[in-house]
Amino acid sequence: MSGQVGDLRVTAGAARVFGRLTLTVVLALASYLVVYRPLQLRWGASPEEVTRAMPGDEIQPRPIFDATRAISIEAPPERVWPWLVQIGYRRAGWYSGLDWLDNDGVPSADRLVPELQHLEAGEPLPIWRDITHRVVAAQPNEYLLASSPSGRDSWLWALVPVDARRTRLIWRMRHAPYEWASPLFLARQLVFSMPPVWMDALAVAAVYAGPWWLLRRT
Numbered sequence: 646m647s648g649q650v651g652d653l654r655v656t657a658g659a660a661r662v663f664g665r666l667t668l669t670v671v672l673a674l675a676s677y678l679v680v681y682r683p684l685q686l687r688w689g690a691s692p693e694e695v696t697r698a699m700p701g702d703e704i705q706p707r708p709i710f711d712a713t714r715a716i717s718i719e720a721p722p723e724r725v726w727p728w729l730v731q732i733g734y735r736r737a738g739w740y741s742g743l744d745w746l747d748n749d750g751v752p753s754a755d756r757l758v759p760e761l762q763h764l765e766a767g768e769p770l771p772i773w774r775d776i777t778h779r780v781v782a783a784q785p786n787e788y789l790l791a792s793s794p795s796g797r798d799s800w801l802w803a804l805v806p807v808d809a810r811r812t813r814l815i816w817r818m819r820h821a822p823y824e825w826a827s828p829l830f831l832a833r834q835l836v837f838s839m840p841p842v843w844m845d846a847l848a849v850a851a852v853y854a855g856p857w858w859l860l861r862r863t
Contacts, residue, residue, distance in 0.1 A: 689844075690715040694815055701781065701790045701817070704799035708819035715815045718848040722786040722804040722812050725851040729789060729802055729814075731761035732847075734771040740846035749774065753846075764789065772800075797821060812851075814844055 687695055690713045718725055731737035731754065738744055738753025754761075764770070764783040770791045771777045778791040778800060788803040798820040805813040 686712045686714075688714040690815065694813070699801055699803060699815070699817055700788055701792070701799040701801045702819065704781070704792050705797055705819040705821050708821045710818065710820040712818045713815065714817075714844065715813055716844045716848055717807070718812045718814055718851050719810065720812060720848075720851040721810060722806055725804055725812050725814060725847070726786045727757045727762060728847050728851050729804070730764055730783065730785075731758050732802075734773050734776075736761055736771065742846065747773065793820075814848065816844065 694715050695713045728737075728740075732739060734748055735751060737758055738748040738751060740753045741747055744750060744752050764780050766780055766782055768780045769777045770780050778793055778798075781790040781792050781799075783789050786804060788801060790802075791800045792798060799818070801815075801817040803815040803817070805815060807813055
């Protein structure tokens with residue numbers, strides 16, 4: 646009898662632990678979906694920028710992952726573009742400070758690279774190891790648009806002048822469907838969920854290493 650009582654106590658204890666873990670996971674998932682995910686999909690972007698029609702939207706008209714992020718840069722588009730057009734994996738890098746993660750440990754460029762200043766439609770744009778997008782359009786001082794190998798995902802970097810001295814850098818990603826079985830799926834979600842620190846770094850580069858207080862996430 647005592648053995649049965651002991652077994653019941655162990656079972657009840659295990660059930661309580663499992664229940665608490667399940668509740669923790671459910672609450673964490675709910676917090677991510679309700680609070681963090683909407684925020685990280687719209688880092689710095691205004692409601693108008695989120696809903697604005699932009700080049701490349703037609704590539705994936707019904708995205709599952711639809712992110713629009715933006716930052717203000719105290720420089721005109723023609724000063725931002727040279728830093729933007731050279732981005733990419735094993736190109737100038739992503740200026741993120743996470744080169745060990747997103748650029749195979751190769752330091753991101755701290756200068757303009759002349760041989761990386763020209764991109765044409767159809768050229769490859771490496772995003773990450775074994776992931777290479779194709780340039781759809783490169784309009785100097787306006788926008789850079791690329792699509793995935795499947796042709797169903799789009800990445801857009803747009804430079805929108807605010808006035809003669811300021812630019813809004815808008816980064817839009819539209820993906821569908823999710824490749825649930827891909828071993829890179831979790832890694833991609835982790836990277837896409839992180840704050841886009843590379844945008845801050847590019848902004849600093851565009852104002853020639855100007856002070857961080859020149860940046861405004863409005």
